[in-house]
Amino acid sequence: MKLEGNWSYPTAIRFGAGRIRELAEACKAAGISKPLLVTDRGLAGMDITKNALDILEAAGLGRTMFSEVDPNPNDKNLEAGVKVFRDGGHDGVVAFGGGSGLDLGKLIAFMAGQTRPVWDFEDIGDWWTRADASKIAPNVAVPTTAGTGSEVGRAGVLTNSETHVKKIIFHPKVLPSVVVCDPELTVGMPKAITAGTGMDAFAHCLEAYSSPFYHPMSQGIALEGLRLVKEYLPRAYQNGSDLEARAQMMSAAAMGAVAFQKGLGAIHAVSHPVGAIYNTHHGTTNAVVMPAVLKLNRPEIEERIDAAAAYLGIAGGFDGFFDFVMGLRAELGIPERLGEMGVGTDRIDEMVAMALEDPSAGGNPVKLTVANTKALFEACI
Numbered sequence: 001m002k003l004e005g006n007w008s009y010p011t012a013i014r015f016g017a018g019r020i021r022e023l024a025e026a027c028k029a030a031g032i033s034k035p036l037l038v039t040d041r042g043l044a045g046m047d048i049t050k051n052a053l054d055i056l057e058a059a060g061l062g063r064t065m066f067s068e069v070d071p072n073p074n075d076k077n078l079e080a081g082v083k084v085f086r087d088g089g090h091d092g093v094v095a096f097g098g099g100s101g102l103d104l105g106k107l108i109a110f111m112a113g114q115t116r117p118v119w120d121f122e123d124i125g126d127w128w129t130r131a132d133a134s135k136i137a138p139n140v141a142v143p144t145t146a147g148t149g150s151e152v153g154r155a156g157v158l159t160n161s162e163t164h165v166k167k168i169i170f171h172p173k174v175l176p177s178v179v180v181c182d183p184e185l186t187v188g189m190p191k192a193i194t195a196g197t198g199m200d201a202f203a204h205c206l207e208a209y210s211s212p213f214y215h216p217m218s219q220g221i222a223l224e225g226l227r228l229v230k231e232y233l234p235r236a237y238q239n240g241s242d243l244e245a246r247a248q249m250m251s252a253a254a255m256g257a258v259a260f261q262k263g264l265g266a267i268h269a270v271s272h273p274v275g276a277i278y279n280t281h282h283g284t285t286n287a288v289v290m291p292a293v294l295k296l297n298r299p300e301i302e303e304r305i306d307a308a309a310a311y312l313g314i315a316g317g318f319d320g321f322f323d324f325v326m327g328l329r330a331e332l333g334i335p336e337r338l339g340e341m342g343v344g345t346d347r348i349d350e351m352v353a354m355a356l357e358d359p360s361a362g363g364n365p366v367k368l369t370v371a372n373t374k375a376l377f378e379a380c381i
Helices: 018-030 045-058 075-087 098-113 190-208 216-238 243-262 268-278 282-312 315-331 348-357 357-363 369-380
Strands: 003-009 010-015 035-036 063-067 090-096 139-143 155-159 166-170 178-181
Touching: 010 243, 018 045, 018 090, 018 139, 018 178, 035 045, 035 075, 035 098, 045 090, 063 075, 075 098, 075 155, 090 098, 098 139, 098 155, 155 243, 155 282, 166 268, 178 243, 190 216, 190 243, 190 268, 190 282, 216 243, 216 282, 216 315, 268 282, 268 348, 268 357, 268 369, 282 315, 282 369, 348 357, 348 369
Parallel strands: 010 178, 035 063, 035 090, 090 139, 139 178
Antiparallel strands: 003 010, 155 166
């Protein structure tokens, strides 16, 4: 079966190996004639990025790039990117990279025409209606990892550089107009990034599937996303050139991001403050805290996980699923504890407070309290 298609859900997606060659067409379809390519520092000098700029330049769309993007993008990165966008007279963004490049690229396109501070558009109630929708520039997303699924999201995560708190900035028009999903772009990913981003996709699917909220469509997408990660992440990790595995993981990442409109939970509520304070890799952090969160949530999710285990071909219900997660982590070289990633116990109280305020906390099947959240951090560190 050829893993290629043009999809219209949840936006226009051009999926398949080699489809980066359609980048200029994708920009034109989005109404962009002078794009700013936004990526992170690590990708800025790589061949896949130079190739993307060549494709834009050959089509008469210029080759301007902004790459001052931190692993956990912040308001200073955003301010610098918006200045480059405005000064260069750009009319859209090509968001290129992993979660950091995609999120910041989307937010530059969003904020370039706004006059209010970005924090006024946090994902709270109807705050998004404060934005001038007519001034939001279009963006085209090109993922180069298979994890966050930010290419199909209507939000971006932004860290406050002063408080180190991560906020979710939301607007329906932040959703990319066109997505180019080319699994060949992920072939060069280092093993550690393949593992971390893949476990991020797994965490998105797991938390969406476990969320107590009602959303049957997301429930089904999350379950199949779990299966794809189970089948293909070990293959992509062992052989980075396995294009079928890379393509299936790219699909799983997008599915996780679509599914988590049903809700996220304690994995992300714990992971966000850790990443904001210690600058750890988000997906890897999710993988480290996953077992402790599964144990916490067991009373509320055991029956649901039993059903998922059966679908995934895992014997032993919840216990079998838990053992599978532990085995997958070990196979992928995920650290046992957050302490191995440089996370200390001296700021637990601060992280507990941040976790309880995190928007993901409300979707956890077991209500998070100061006591059980502190116990979670202690178990993970």
